[in-house]
Amino acid sequence: MTIRTEKTETTDRIEKHFEVTATRSRVWRAIANSEEFGAWFGMKLDRPFAPGATVIGRLTIPGYDHVSVEIQVEKLEPEGYFSYRWHPYAIDPAIDYRSEPMTLVEFRLEETAGGTAVAITESGFDRLPASRRAEAFRMNEGGWASQSRKLASYVS
Amino acid sequence: MSVSRGSAAQKAAPVFAALADPTRLSLVRRLSTEGPLSITRLSDGSGMTRQAITRHLHALNRVGLVRDTWEGRERVFSLDLKRLEIARQYLEDVSAHWDAAAARLKAFVEKDKG
Numbered sequence: 231m232t233i234r235t236e237k238t239e240t241t242d243r244i245e246k247h248f249e250v251t252a253t254r255s256r257v258w259r260a261i262a263n264s265e266e267f268g269a270w271f272g273m274k275l276d277r278p279f280a281p282g283a284t285v286i287g288r289l290t291i292p293g294y295d296h297v298s299v300e301i302q303v304e305k306l307e308p309e310g311y312f313s314y315r316w317h318p319y320a321i322d323p324a325i326d327y328r329s330e331p332m333t334l335v336e337f338r339l340e341e342t343a344g345g346t347a348v349a350i351t352e353s354g355f356d357r358l359p360a361s362r363r364a365e366a367f368r369m370n371e372g373g374w375a376s377q378s379r380k381l382a383s384y385v386s
Numbered sequence: 387m388s389v390s391r392g393s394a395a396q397k398a399a400p401v402f403a404a405l406a407d408p409t410r411l412s413l414v415r416r417l418s419t420e421g422p423l424s425i426t427r428l429s430d431g432s433g434m435t436r437q438a439i440t441r442h443l444h445a446l447n448r449v450g451l452v453r454d455t456w457e458g459r460e461r462v463f464s465l466d467l468k469r470l471e472i473a474r475q476y477l478e479d480v481s482a483h484w485d486a487a488a489a490r491l492k493a494f495v496e497k498d499k500g
Binding site for chain 1: 480481485487488489490491492493494495496
């Protein structure tokens with residue numbers, strides 16, 4: 231499958247674009263129905279998605295079943311747009327993530343000739359001060375970051 | 387989510403924390419472009435005292451981002467690139483996580499079209 235990663239100037243967001251051979255209403259159900267969302271994502275969600283709802287998910291991946299994820303639903307626009315906020319990588323039970331800024335996850339669906347185009351974006355990384363620094367390493371392709379990387383792979 | 391992510395996150399978190407400071411980030415940048423430098427060289431033109439620079443270097447040293455050696459009477463700091471690689475890898479994991487989730491979503495909706 232082809233997943234296109236949008237290369238943007240910003241260090242704030244990650245974008246994924248891909249197409250599926252299923253109707254838009256089928257894809258919508260898979261993302262907007264919390265039971266179905268959990269089935270492919272790998273977690274068990276405790277209630278339906280609704281605008282403003284806080285939904286708690288428990289990972290179903292062996293070894294990670296002690297991890298719960300808090301999803302704050304923002305918008306559900308039938309068959310077109312779904313958005314929520316969460317703490318990215320909040321999987322260490324020893325850390326209290328509640329004081330940290332959340333990122334915004336958005337799903338956009340569009341009908342195509344062969345099925346449905348799906349766009350997933352996660353944004354707000356710049357508000358996570360530490361992650362932003364790390365992003366700087368990755369994004370500065372022509373500069374010192376890429377040099378360090380070449381050296382790092384050479385020495386490791 | 388991959389099984390390796392937990393430990394990757396645990397390893398990367400202190401590295402990010404140490405880098406979340408403009409002075410320390412600029413020190414890392416200089417060591418990266420100019421190679422190993424003494425405290426004197428790192429303080430020159432920085433507008434900061436040697437003591438302040440030394441404190442920041444110690445913070446980077448604690449998480450293993452830089453290491454120091456003695457050259458004569460001068461203490462020289464250089465980058466430990468393996469730690470930088472951990473920090474970079476962590477962010478790539480965010481992206482890889484969405485690739486995997488997208489593939490699972492695709493498989494999920496395509497096995498049952500309707």
